């Protein structure tokens with residue numbers, strides 16, 4: 177098990193805990209997608225895995241050992257903008273490599289590849305303040321993909337991309353992840369995306385957070401996304417998950433007024 | 438004949454000029470013209486009013502001041518005194534700024550140190566700096582050290598507070614993101630904390646330049662036999678208004694020059710801040 181969350185309690189305020197004895201794991205090389213209504217606690221889970229938050233009780237284990245503070249074996253693409261405003265796009269994307277002391281030649285090779293991947297070649301010398309929202313997301317994406325950490329935490333990475341680029345990114349992400357046998361913990365609101373990309377989907381909901389259902393996506397590692405889209409199994413899975421999510425949504429909003437007290 | 442030309446509003450639409458933003462250079466030239474015009478008008482009124490409306494003993498007149506400035510330029514009075522003042526200002530500014538940046542960085546980085554020292558720093562900051570003058574005079578005498586120290590204490594606190602808040606303001610989100618990527622303490626400081634704090638620090642540096650100059654000039658007026666402040670005090674004590682104005686003119690030029698110099702230096706370091714705004718230096 178690469179990531180193991182066991183019996184975790186967590187809450188921002190004492191009265192309405194988000195997690196209560198929550199269990200979850202990600203195997204080595206596994207692509208796990210999290211689906212759930214807005215505000216249910218998906219980002220909180222990623223923050224726990226990144227070591228940015230500490231559980232109040234229970235344990236978070238990474239690669240067999242307890243997390244003490246920041247987990248720098250993960251690449252984390254957060255929901256927010258964490259580009260350094262004083263560095264250009266190229267310098268931002270290079271940051272993880274520079275911190276690691278990667279040799280110059282390898283660095284520039286990887287930079288070229290990353291820039292091409294996310295289509296930001298022309299914007300390489302721009303500062304983040306000169307980028308559109310989608311361009312910022314792409315730069316962040318390139319930065320989290322450039323240094324091949326054993327695990328990627330991705331919080332709605334493709335939300336702001338156009339459909340075309342999204343598809344390219346899907347294929348690119350899968351091939352990178354498979355080549356390096358990386359694990360991915362992937363948050364999205366896009367049901368189709370979660371089913372296409374992942375090995376397993378967790379539909380989450382409720383407060384305290386529960387796993388409403390665990391769905392296995394039986395496509396195998398060498399998957400052809402276009403083929404899958406056409407298959408009846410895919411349509412069935414999609415409809416099933418959509419139904420679950422609707423339930424989770426209803427529960428979330430029914431819960432809301434009670435949670436306030 | 439041109440008389441029956443159609444009125445402008447009937448012009449075909451494709452010939453009418455669409456409203457576009459004035460180019461930056463055009464605006465700059467216009468501004469400069471206004472600035473010069475205002476200066477000339479002001480000086481002319483002053484020249485005219487002096488002796489006619491107000492006693493020349495109190496306000497002197499531009500031509501008389503210009504004459505003094507010319508004399509001082511030729512006999513070396515300006516060069517000698519400006520150099521003395523400039524040297525003290527630079528040393529006071531440099532010392533105060535470096536001290537302020539170092540202590541500000543330390544107290545902001547090591548929270549407990551900052552918390553423990555806070556009442557002392559606040560007390561010293563609130564203390565009127567002029568109250569220190571007699572002590573400083575006793576310690577350092579009439580020489581350069583007194584002026585430098587006096588200016589440095591003023592600059593120190595301004596830069597200290599700006600550095601302190603600058604370092605404390607660094608976004609936790611950015612820090613976390615870069616730490617996850619594997620940054621150690623030193624890398625965090627170089628890649629995140631310092632560039633982020635630089636906005637505040639340069640603001641602190643910019644506002645403290647005039648204060649450094651004020652500190653030195655006040656110190657020169659209090660106790661010195663050289664420098665622009667001394668020139669000012671001496672002229673005033675001899676009821677020479679034109680001398681006072683000539684000294685003030687030197688201060689004005691020094692202030693403008695140092696401000697311009699600092700602006701030029703910091704603009705590059707903070708290019709990322711202005712990069713996104715539409716009022717960029719480019720033309721259309």
Ligand SMILES: Nc1ncnc2c1ncn2[C@@H]1O[C@H](COP(=O)(O)OP(=O)(O)OP(=O)(O)O)[C@@H](O)[C@H]1O
Nearest residue numbers: 188189194212213214215216217218219220221255
């Ligand atoms: N820093 C914080 N302080 C206090 N409460 C927080 C904080 N961050 C999140 N919360 C609360 O915790 C709950 C879960 O937040 P979280 O960000 O994990 O949701 P999410 O599932 O990622 O939602 P979304 O899909 O909208 O990103 C929310 O109700 C939110 O109000």
Ligand SMILES: [Mg+2]
Nearest residue numbers: 218219255331
């Ligand atoms: Mg979230």
